[in-house]
Amino acid sequence: MERVDEADLVDRLRAGDETAFAELLREYHPSLLRLARLFVSTSAVAEDVVQETWLGVLKGIDRFEGRSSLKTWIFRILANTAKTRAQREARSIPFSALEDAEGNFEPAVERARFTGAGHWAAPPHEWPEERLLGAETRSVIARAIEELPPAQRAVVSLRDVEGWSADEVRNALDLSETNQRVLLQRGRAKVRRALEQYLTEDT
Numbered sequence: 001m002e003r004v005d006e007a008d009l010v011d012r013l014r015a016g017d018e019t020a021f022a023e024l025l026r027e028y029h030p031s032l033l034r035l036a037r038l039f040v041s042t043s044a045v046a047e048d049v050v051q052e053t054w055l056g057v058l059k060g061i062d063r064f065e066g067r068s069s070l071k072t073w074i075f076r077i078l079a080n081t082a083k084t085r086a087q088r089e090a091r092s093i094p095f096s097a098l099e100d101a102e103g104n105f106e107p108a109v110e111r112a113r114f115t116g117a118g119h120w121a122a123p124p125h126e127w128p129e130e131r132l133l134g135a136e137t138r139s140v141i142a143r144a145i146e147e148l149p150p151a152q153r154a155v156v157s158l159r160d161v162e163g164w165s166a167d168e169v170r171n172a173l174d175l176s177e178t179n180q181r182v183l184l185q186r187g188r189a190k191v192r193r194a195l196e197q198y199l200t201e202d203t
Contacts, residue, residue: 006070013061021058028071031162032078038154039082041089049085053078068171075172137198144194145187152187159184 012020032053036046056077064073145156154173158164164172170180 007066010061010064010066010070013058024057024074025054028074032075034162035075035078035154035158036082038150038157039079039086045085045089046082049078049082052081056081069168072168072171075168076174079173137195140195140198141191144191147194148187148190152183152190155180155183156187156191160188 009020009023013024029050032050033046036049036053037043040046040049053074057074060077064070068076145153145161148156155169155175158169158172159166166177166180166184169175170177173180175183
């Protein structure tokens with residue numbers, strides 16, 4: 001959505017134009033629902049979070065200052081709403097946490113993949129494109145993303161599934177540039193490991 005069109009849409013929303021709100025619903029509702037589902041335990045709760053988000057948009061549109069895109073503003077409302085709901089469900093997501101479950105620093109790539117001199121012990125595989133595009137392979141990737149720690153899952157999903165830019169993800173999830181980059185690298189590395197395991201099982 002171009003900023004000129006966005007400004008017009010904001011004006012229409014402020015004027016109570018129902019067709020403008022319908023445009024927003026068509027554009028963003030499915031993505032909002034997918035993002036909400038990353039935070040909360042059930043699809044029903046995710047639906048509630050999205051509904052609360054839309055109410056927040058309608059109530060807050062007069063205060064929208066345009067310092068970020070309308071999209072980023074809406075998804076920031078969603079992220080804050082979902083985090084609050086997740087905390088109530090005892091599923092708080094520590095997006096700033098860059099350690100593994102044992103409290104140890106987690107490298108983006110396993111140290112065992114390198115020799116003592118810092119070279120690849122076993123370089124990454126190159127796989128045939130037809131296998132990478134297969135439905136079963138896509139299912140493996142989706143399952144691997146679903147099994148990521150919540151913060152990594154959110155970042156990888158937005159960057160690699162939804163196609164968001166780094167700035168959009170950082171602003172929507174309130175992450176520093178470094179945290180966003182590290183979470184993405186670690187999440188992608190885990191997805192790649194799952195894909196490697198699947199693709200090398202029968203080789």
